[in-house]
Amino acid sequence: MRILAIVSGEYGRRHVANIRAHAPADWSIETWQAPAVLPPVTDYPEDYLPAQLPAADLILVFGEHSGIAELIPEIARMTGAQAVIAAVDNEAWLPRGLARQLRGWLADMGVVCVTPKPLCALTEHDYGTRRRERIAYAHPLIAEFARHFGQPQLRIEVDPETRTIAAVEVVRDTVCGCARYVAERLVGVSVDEAEYQAGMLHHHYPCLASMGKDPDFGDTLMHISGNLMKDNVAEQVKPYRHVQYFVPVSRSE
Numbered sequence: 001m002r003i004l005a006i007v008s009g010e011y012g013r014r015h016v017a018n019i020r021a022h023a024p025a026d027w028s029i030e031t032w033q034a035p036a037v038l039p040p041v042t043d044y045p046e047d048y049l050p051a052q053l054p055a056a057d058l059i060l061v062f063g064e065h066s067g068i069a070e071l072i073p074e075i076a077r078m079t080g081a082q083a084v085i086a087a088v089d090n091e092a093w094l095p096r097g098l099a100r101q102l103r104g105w106l107a108d109m110g111v112v113c114v115t116p117k118p119l120c121a122l123t124e125h126d127y128g129t130r131r132r133e134r135i136a137y138a139h140p141l142i143a144e145f146a147r148h149f150g151q152p153q154l155r156i157e158v159d160p161e162t163r164t165i166a167a168v169e170v171v172r173d174t175v176c177g178c179a180r181y182v183a184e185r186l187v188g189v190s191v192d193e194a195e196y197q198a199g200m201l202h203h204h205y206p207c208l209a210s211m212g213k214d215p216d217f218g219d220t221l222m223h224i225s226g227n228l229m230k231d232n233v234a235e236q237v238k239p240y241r242h243v244q245y246f247v248p249v250s251r252s253e
Helices: 010-022 066-079 094-106 140-148 178-186 190-204 221-240
Strands: 002-005 030-032 058-062 083-086 113-116 125-131 133-136 155-158 164-172
Touching: 002 010, 002 066, 002 094, 010 030, 010 058, 030 178, 058 066, 058 140, 066 083, 066 094, 083 094, 094 113, 094 125, 155 178, 155 221, 164 178, 164 190, 178 190, 178 221, 190 221
Parallel strands: 002 030, 002 058, 058 083, 083 113
Antiparallel strands: 125 133, 155 164
């Protein structure tokens, strides 16, 4: 699979570094550095693009300002890309209305576009966009990418005698590498502490999603991302946890 990643700063560069380190050997990954400054409305996208871009099957958009979205249809045309994954880890970088427009522009070209919010809400068949809402998609290239990078999926082995985590396999890493970081540090942790420690490790990585309150979730995207990690861990250690119940003392007469 030929991938072109659009980056504009350290956020995107960290994503690309992790993908390159852990992607299948038959993936080729090129990057294009987007302009640091773009006008509020880009009437002629070609004025801000190079004369040529490498051919690509899939475009990854890791832009850090909203003007980059207006360049993506022309980039798709130039590269021959069939699919686009545009990350939404900050509402300011790709507002919901612009994300919807981008999906529409590309659909008119026959290009499938997904806009996971946050980026680690992407699976092989759908992606999150707001609280209790996920959008289904069907495209083999996006699904292939999401088999390796997207919503964190760990496979946890527990020692039933010590009730500690014996081993953790990364089935699907997050694009930023946070899931791999968490997995490496969960070994030896008590199952009673595993969910909490997964959340703390997620924050220590650190998560690259926004710490500003997002209007679609009523929470920060960093917390939404952390909850995805914690939920995956909690589900697997639940059978081994000791749950304590507190019974209120009866009031004396």
